Amino acid sequence: MKKNFYEAIETRRTHYGISKEEIVSDEKIKEIIEHAVKHTPSAFNSQTARVVVLLDKQHEKLWDITKEALRKIVPADKFAPTEEKINSFNAGYGTVLFFEDQDIVQYLQKEFATYKDNFPIWSKESSGMHQFNVWTSLELEGYGASLQHYNELIEEEVKKEWNIPQGWEIRAQMPFGKPTSQPGEKEFKPLEDRVKVYK
Ligand SMILES: Cc1cc2nc3c(=O)[nH]c(=O)nc-3n(C[C@H](O)[C@H](O)[C@H](O)COP(=O)(O)O)c2cc1C
Numbered sequence: 001m002k003k004n005f006y007e008a009i010e011t012r013r014t015h016y017g018i019s020k021e022e023i024v025s026d027e028k029i030k031e032i033i034e035h036a037v038k039h040t041p042s043a044f045n046s047q048t049a050r051v052v053v054l055l056d057k058q059h060e061k062l063w064d065i066t067k068e069a070l071r072k073i074v075p076a077d078k079f080a081p082t083e084e085k086i087n088s089f090n091a092g093y094g095t096v097l098f099f100e101d102q103d104i105v106q107y108l109q110k111e112f113a114t115y116k117d118n119f120p121i122w123s124k125e126s127s128g129m130h131q132f133n134v135w136t137s138l139e140l141e142g143y144g145a146s147l148q149h150y151n152e153l154i155e156e157e158v159k160k161e162w163n164i165p166q167g168w169e170i171r172a173q174m175p176f177g178k179p180t181s182q183p184g185e186k187e188f189k190p191l192e193d194r195v196k197v198y199k
Pocket of ligand 1: 012013014015128146147148149183186
């Protein structure tokens with residue numbers, strides 16, 4: 001039985017231990033990601049989110065690119081933990097890349113000048129919503145995922161490798177796979193400090 005919405009929100013976690021073992025078909029992965037992208041809101045219904053799903057060898061290529069980019073900036077004697085971290089993402093089955101189409105953001109800024117400064121912010125906020133919905137959908141199917149930000153470091157190479165339009169700005173990478181370990185306990189701040197209700 002599938003979890004309900006409240007359970008799904010609660011059980012989505014950051015998974016660093018992931019493997020390549022298949023849980024659902026590639027077709028199903030595509031279907032749940034398309035569903036999340038289709039139904040997640042955006043400012044003015046502008047639908048600026050763009051998503052690229054890399055599976056299997058393409059996913060491994062992404063983390064090879066990231067590792068080589070990091071090798072250029074991390075001192076050689078400190079590279080081992082960095083390499084280990086990248087290898088842990090590579091150990092998964094796929095990665096979802098999140099972009100925001102800046103051509104649309106710029107069009108909106110021109111068209112609705114009053115909100116000019118808001119469109120780039122709303123674009124990022126909407127991207128976060130897409131990330132959450134994809135993350136939770138993957139979790140519902142039994143996959144574990146995490147959220148990574150090697151954006152500027154890899155953007156040029158990623159665009160070249162997967163023929164990504166120049167106007168798509170990379171926002172996040174979400175490696176996923178079958179969980180090989182469970183996330184630890186999470187601490188929560190008191191809700192009375194975070195949520196106020198007035199009537
Ligand atoms: C906007 C945002 C950015 C994050 N960036 C990273 C990141 O770059 N690397 C990473 O490992 N986790 C990242 N995380 C994951 C958080 O550290 C994690 O969600 C948080 O500690 C709560 O744990 P949970 O996901 O298990 O609930 C990010 C989460 C959010 C919402």
